[in-house]
C-alpha cells in the first residue's frame with residue numbers, strides 16, 4: 447500500500463488548497479491565468495487577504511514548487527529597512543525555484559510576454575546598492591532625467607548585463623535593464639556599478655542598428671557618448687582587474703552552482 451501512496455503523490459501532487467489547508471495558511475486565495483507564463487503576482491486587499499495569480503502550469507507542479515509559491519505569498523516585507531535584506535534574499539530564492547521549474551516546463555525566457563511592471567520594482571535592492579536609486583541619480587546627472595526604464599538584478603553571479611523590452615498589461619512597450627548578478631557584491635565600487643548602469647542606459651538612447659547587414663551595437667556614436675561618463679576608463683580598468691576574481695569567488699561560495 448505504501449508504494450501506491452508514493453506513486454499517487456508523485457503523479458498527482460496535492461493541490462494548492464490541500465497544501466495550504468494542511469499548513470494552516472489563512473487569508474490566501476490562489477487563482478490561475480492562462481495568459482501568464484513565467485510571471486505571477488500577488489494582490490493584498492484592505493483586510494489583508496492575499497490573492498496569488500499564477501500561470502496555469504503551476505497547477506500540476508510538484509509539491510515543493512507549490513510550497514515555494516505559498517511561502518512566497520506568505521512573505522511579509524519588514525517595516526525596518528535593516529531587516530529587509532533577509533526578506534529579499536528569501537523572496538528571490540523562492541522565485542528562482544519556481545522560475546526554474548517553469549523554465550524546465552519549456553516556458554521560453556526570451557518570448558515577448560505581457561508583464562506587470564511591478565514585477566521589477568521589487569528587484570532593485572542589492573547587498574550594497576539599490577539599482578533604482580543609482581538609475582535615478584544617473585538619469586538626472588547624464589540624461590536630464592529623460593530615460594524611462596525599469597531595472598533589476600540578473601540571477602546570482604550572472605556575468606551579463608543587458609537592455610531589453612517587455613510589454614506591459616496596457617499594451618505599452620517598456621524598457622528593462624538587467625544588471626549582472628555578479629555586480630551584486632560587497633566589493634563593487636560605485637563608479638563601476640554606475641558605469642554599467644550608464645552603459646545600459648546609453649543603449650536606450652543609441653539603439654542597435656543595421657549597417658551593411660551587420661548589427662551595430664556599440665557604434666561610433668555609442669562609444670563617443672560613453673565618454674560622457676567621467677569614470678569610464680577607471681571603471682573599465684577596475685573590471686579587467688577584478689571582475690573575474692569576483693565571479694569566481696561568488697561561484698565558489700555557492701556549491702553546485704554551474705549555470706551561467
Ligand SMILES: [Zn+2]
Pocket residue numbers: 645649664
Ligand atoms: Zn553594451
